[in-house]
Amino acid sequence: MDGVTVEPRGRDAAMPGESRPVIDLDSILAVPAMPEESPIGMPTQSLRRFDRASRRGWANAAHRSVPWLARAIVFGGGAALLGFGVEEMWRVVDVGEVTLLKWILLALFVANFSWIALSFASAVVGFAWLVFFAPKRPAMPAALTAKTAVVMPIYNEAPSRIFGALQAMAEDVAATGLGDHFDYFFLSDTTDPDMWVAEERALVALRDRLRGKARVFYRHRSKNTNRKAGNIADFVTRWGGAYPHMLVLDADSLMTAHSLVNLAAAMEADPDAGIVQTLPLIINRNTLFARLQQFAARIHGPVIAAGLAVWSGRDGNYWGHNAIIRTRAFADHCGLPHLKGKPPLGGHILSHDFVEAALIRRAGWAVYMLPVLGGSFEESPPSLIDLAARDRRWCQGNLQHIRVMGARGFHLASRQHFATGIMGYLASPLWMAQLLVGIVLVLQSAYIRPEYFTQDFSLFPAWPRFDAQRALDLFGITMAVLLAPKGFGLLIALGQRDTRRGSGGALGLILSTVVEIVMSSLLAPIMMLIQSGSVMQILLGRDTGWNPQRRDDGSIPLGDIVRRHRSHVILGFITLVAGFLISPSLVAWMSPTIAGLILAIPLSWASGQRSIGLFLKRIGLLRTPEETTPPEIAVRANVLARELALAGYDLTDGISALHASRELRLLHEAYLPASAPKARGAIDQDAVMARAKLSEAETVEEAESWLNRKERTAVLNDRDLIDRVARLPSADMRAAAAAE
Structure with a gap:
C-alpha cells in the first residue's frame, strides 16, 4: 500500500455510529493502491546547452528521409501566396501618398496573412494525401511483447x-x-x-x-x-x-482497444519512435457550442491533421494526450526546467506537451502521428465562456513558448510548431489592430483635414486614398483562403460514404457546414476580443491559475454572461455607428464582426444551451457519424x-x-x-486548526460544519485525525445516549 502496512482492527471493533461493512476489506487490501516502485531518473533539461554529439542516430536508416516535397509545397506555396497577398495589399494602399499608418496596415496584413497562407498550404497537402495516398486503417495486431x-x-x-x-x-x-x-x-x-x-x-x-x-x-x-x-x-x-x-490519457479521453493496441504495436515495431499519437475526435456533445466544435473537428479536422502529419514527418508535435510514449526516452530527455521569473511568463511550463516533443526530438527520437488510425476520442468545453476559460490557460502556456522556442539544439520543425502555437493567440490582437488601423485610415480620408503636403509643388494636399475595389477583392481572397480548409474537409466527407450517410447525407452535410461557418463567423470577433484581452493580461503579468474544466452543462447564469460580454456589445454598437458615419460600405464589409459583437450576449447564452443543440440534432444538422452510430x-x-x-x-x-x-x-x-518526517518548526496550520476543531466538536456533524475545505484535506492526510473523526459520535447516537 505504497509503503504502508495496515493492521485491520477486528470486525467487531467498530467505532460508535458506524454502518455495517459494505466492502470486502480483505480482498480489497490484498491489492495495493500502486505496484512496487521501479524508479528511474528524470534529469532536468537545459534550454541553453546541448551537446549535438549526444543526439542518438536513427536505428532504421529509412527514417533519415525527410518529407522535402511536402515541406516545399507547404512553406514554398505559403510564401508564394503571401507574396501575392502582399502585392495586392500594396496596390490597395499605393494610391497617393503612402503614410505611416498605411505602412503599419501593410505590416499587420503581412503578419496575419502569412499565418492563414501557411495553414491553407498545409490543408492542400492534407487534402491531397487523404485523397490519393492515405493508407487503410491498420488491422488489429495479433500479439504484443512489451x-x-x-x-x-x-x-x-x-x-x-x-x-x-x-x-x-x-x-x-x-x-x-x-x-x-x-x-x-x-x-x-x-x-x-x-x-x-x-x-x-x-x-x-x-x-x-x-x-x-x-x-x-x-x-x-x-x-x-x-x-x-x-x-x-x-x-x-x-x-x-x-x-x-x-x-x-486526459480525463475526457476514450480510446478503443483497436487504437490502444495499435499504438503499442507501432511503438514496439519502431525502435526510433519516442512519441506516437492519434487524431482525437470529439464525441458526446449536446450543447450548441460543443456540437459546433464536434462537427468541425470531425469534418474539417482530418484535413488539417493530415497536412500537419505529412509535412512534419518524424519531426512532429505532441498534444498532451491520447498518445503513446517511450518511457525511458521521456525520462532521459523530458525533465522540464522552470523558467526564470514569476508567472505568467516564468515559473513552471504550462503547455508542457510542445516542449516535451521538442526535447525528445532534440535527443534523436521521432515524434509523429497516425492520422487514420481512428478510435480516439475526447470531449470539448460546453459553452463559449467555458472555452474562453480554458483558452486563457492555453494562451499563457503558448506565450511562455516565446522564451522556449530558441532553445539550443531544437529541430527547425519544433520551432515552427512553437511559432504556430504562439501565432494562434497573437493573431487575435494583430487582427484587431489591423481592423482598427483600417478604420482610422478610412475615417482620416473621409473627415480629417490632412496636415501634410507632397514634396512636389501642388495646389492641393495629398489626401489618403485607397483602391476600394482592389481592397474588396483582397478581402474576398482572404476569406476564401481562410475558409478553404473547411471546403476541403467537406469534399472529403462527401466522398466517403459512411461519413456522408452518418452526417445526414450530402444535403445535411452541406447545410451543417453552412451553419458551422455562419456561427463560427459570428463567434470569431467575440473570441478575437477575449483572446486579445488574455494576451494583454498575460503580458501585464496576470497569472491564469488552474481550475478544473466543466464537462457537461453549458448553462451559465444570464447575469454572468451579461457581465462577461457587455463590453463586447458596447464596442459593437460603437463600431456600427462609426461605420455609418464614415461609409455604409464599411458597415457592409464589417457586418460579420459587428453582428457578432452586438449579439455577443444572446450568442454566448445560446452556445451553452443543450436544448438548442438537441433541436439541431433532431432536424439532422451538425450530425457526425459517431453520433448517428x-x-x-x-x-x-x-x-x-x-x-x-x-x-x-x-x-x-x-x-x-x-x-x-x-x-x-x-x-x-x-x-x-508513509508519513514523511517533518522538519522542526514546520507547522501545518490547517492540520493544527483541524485538530483543535475536532477536539472541541461533540458530534461528527458539528465537526463537519466547522471544518473548511483545506482543513478537511488535512484530516484526510493524517491517520491520527482520521481516527479522531471515527471516534466522534453522530448526533443521533449522542441524543440517544442522553435520553438513556
Missing part, C-alpha cells in the same frame, strides 16, 4: 465519468486477449477532499467489476506540484522503470458512468463517508503514503 502503462491524470473530475470510461477501455482491451500487456493508473491531483474519497470509493467498485480482466491502480498526490506535467513526472520517476511504454465503447462508457452516478459515487461527503464506514476508512488509510 508492457504499457495507461495513465490518466485527474484533477477534481466527476468519478462516474472517468472510472466509467477507463472500465470501458479496459474491458475492450481484455476482449482482444492482449489485456495482460496493459496496466491502468489513475494519477490523482484532486484537491477537493470529498472528491478524493469519492475516487477511492469508485476505485473499489471498478476493481470489483474488472476482477480478473485488468489491473487498475490509484495514486493521490497531496501536493499537485507542477500540475499535470509534475503528475506524469512523479509516475515516471517512481514506477516508470517497469513499463517500456506509457499511454497518456455511436462507437460501442462510447455507449458502454456512458452506461457505466450513469450507473456510477446513480449509485452516488459523485456525491460523497468525505468526512461522513469515512465516519460511517470502517472499511472505507481503513482503505483510505492504507492508500495514504
